[in-house]
Every structure is written in C-alpha cells, then in structure tokens.
Amino acid sequence: VQHKNISAYQTLVLSENKLISPQMKCSLRTLKKYLPEIANSFKYNDSNGHLEGINNKIKMIKRISFGYRNFTNFRNRILLGFNNKRVAS
Template sequence: MMTSHGIIDYLTHLNESFKATDRLVQQLTVVFDQRNFEAYNALIHQKHSDVSHYLKKSLRTLRKYSDAITNSFIYRYSNGHLEGINNKIKLIKHVSFGYQNFTNFRNCILLCITN
C-alpha cells in the first residue's frame, strides 16, 4: 500500500509540470505558515512557465488581491468568526420561514450562537 508521499513522488516523476506545480504550492504553503511577505511577494511575481495553467490562474488572483493578503500577513485579525455567525443567522431565517415576532427570532439566534 502506497502512502500519500509515495503517490506524490510517483506522479512527480511522470510529469514535469506536476512536479513544478507541487514544488511551488509547497513553497507557498511554507511562506504562508512563516508569514513571510517578502518571500511570498517574490514567489507570486516570478515567471512560472512550467506550472499548470490552473496554478497560473491562482497566481493571477493572488497578485490581484495582494494588498488584502499583505494585511493578513501583518495583522492577525480575521472576520471568520463573524462570517460564521452570519451564516448561522441566514440558516435560521431559511429554516424558520418567518417567526411570529422579532423577539422569538432574536431569542432563537441567541440560543444557537451561545451553544
């Protein structure tokens, strides 16, 4: 039985484009984990002719939103928790099909968020 590393090694030997794509993705992962913006910026602005066209499209997107990504490297704040709360509220609205009054709706939201 092959491990996931063995499968990746096998595939990278079959296709040079896959090898280059995998190498760049691993480099980007390390740079994100280390929060090293200079290395990240250098990686996304280099000419990568040997990677897959899917990764090239992703690199264009990373370049487009470079300012926002810079802020995520500098500041540790995230609105992920708030987005989760908004998603719960939308789900409650969808499932409930309307409450008799706003107080009941509000109480349901508060019960779901605190649990």
C-alpha cells in the same frame, strides 16, 4: 506562508516561470491581483471568521424558523440558539 514572510511570498508569486501550466498561471494572476490583501493578512492577526460563523448560524435559524409571527419571537429564538455565548464584542 506559514512563516508569514511577505518578501519571500512576493518573490515567489511575482517570479516568471515558463514551465508552469495554464491553470497555475491563472492561479498566480489571482494571487498577484490580491497581493495587498494577502500582505495585510500576514501583517495582522485579525480575522472575520467568528463573525461569519455568527451570520451563518443566524441564517440557519432563519431558514428553520420560517413563519414566526413577529420579530421579537425570532430574536428570542436567535438568542436562545447562542445559549449564553457572546454574540457581539
């Protein structure tokens, strides 16, 4: 995984081994199910981690600032929370 070698990863996940525990078999089934998506993560360097962080911060502000009278005040509070950071590209 660290070297992003998809063929080695596929060989490891798709190989049959009778000596593994039922819990590991369940984990391998999940890895097989999402193999195309995992292969894409090896191929591309894009991630939605930054966007998820923005969404999390907005939800946190929404919980804390319950009761704003109008959307403009709520929007201003969100923009203030990001304090000159880029919100969207």
